[in-house]
Amino acid sequence: MAFPPFAVTVDLVVLTVRGDDLCALLVRRGEEPFLGRDALPGGFVRPDEDLAAAATRELAEETGLDVGHLEQLASYGAPDRDPRQRVVTVAHLALVPDQPAPTAGTDAADARWVPVAQARELAFDHDRVLADGVERARAKLEYTALATAFCGPEFTVAQLRRVYEVVWGRALDPRNFHRKVTGTPGLLDPTGETTTRDGGRPAQLYRRGPAEQLHPPLLRADT
Amino acid sequence: MAFPPFAVTVDLVVLTVRGDDLCALLVRRGEEPFLGRDALPGGFVRPDEDLAAAATRELAEETGLDVGHLEQLASYGAPDRDPRQRVVTVAHLALVPDQPAPTAGTDAADARWVPVAQARELAFDHDRVLADGVERARAKLEYTALATAFCGPEFTVAQLRRVYEVVWGRALDPRNFHRKVTGTPGLLDPTGETTTRDGGRPAQLYRRGPAEQLHPPLLRADT
């Protein structure tokens, strides 16, 4: 059977919360096309490899990161998106805890975190892919327990709230947020430990619980 | 540059509401592999064609249907999903109004509607793809105006409610549903016309309005 040959790649929108910014992992391209421009990390899918496996492998290669969460985002296959040949890319979204710096991996020694608000003029159609990934992350925080993927294995309610505030760019009431998340059964698993902090009352430490969905959802509407 | 060659296809989960069932469009395979089994309609992406364009073209070829809504669903690319060669398929979800029957198209003269509850043992990994499409449709009815895509250009509130009841498999209160949808600004656009009906008070006819999102959402939870 004759069929048109395509190259298939995976690209990764890797997001984290650093300080006051939602950041994406970008690599500087070392070859044409788009030489010198920033791009999302990614690479070819191997002949015997599933799409999810390819995404996991690329993420491990580009960064030594703990992966909080990895899911398929969408596929992009405009005929002219790569000037060399016909390429369809299956983009994936990864949410990871804040790491000191992405450890230099094999593919991309110069991978670095860039606030998504400043990530512009990326190679290929990666502006669009990044925007879709950010929008997906914002939407999913509303009704899933995904925000915990941005935190380390143990975290306080205030750290979790910080994630929501940074991703949504909106202040939340600490009191109501606390009641909401501690009142959702299965969301948070108290460790019994507390943190020593710089100048306030110590906070309870939690691990993420078994709940995946948030019911009822947290809303980001202005109202 | 060397890269592993892949075939890329689009597959379509085409859903409609017929009577008391949510139905999917299936075609009987006329060749190996999976000869004689049911499958989702689909085909190869052409060399100069976008993914969305390929989905639109296939949908037009397989059916002469009015397309209420078409969106990308997900991609599937397990190495062994097609025994002949490495194929990655980009599945799309289409919601269409109830049509008397899919008109025999070029590719699939025997395309037909099958209730999703009875669609089993499909070719390739299409059981999984269909299940993902149905779940996506169910979820999106909650917070978008997508249900109108299942209706014709003009419809009554009761017809729209019927869509929700069939897709969710759950009875809704007619009074509360009516208030909810007519009270959401931009969702429904009254035509001023009414229907003549079999034995009750005539209903107002509506067209779908400009609103895409439902705020607040309609919930399908049991509570």
Place this chain on the structure above:
DNA sequence: CCAAAAGTGTTGATGATACACCCATGT
């Protein structure tokens, strides 16, 4: 008149927001 389906009003429960207030720690 009666049946059937459209559409309205009202009520009690539930959840969200806003904010006053108390608790535990470092300096």
Place this chain on the structure above:
DNA sequence: ACATGGGTGTATCATCAACACTTTTGG
């Protein structure tokens, strides 16, 4: 003592489920 941030109580407001009720047609 007091600043800082963690955590609780409570009033007000919006929304929802439930259901009695009225309206408009066909037989």
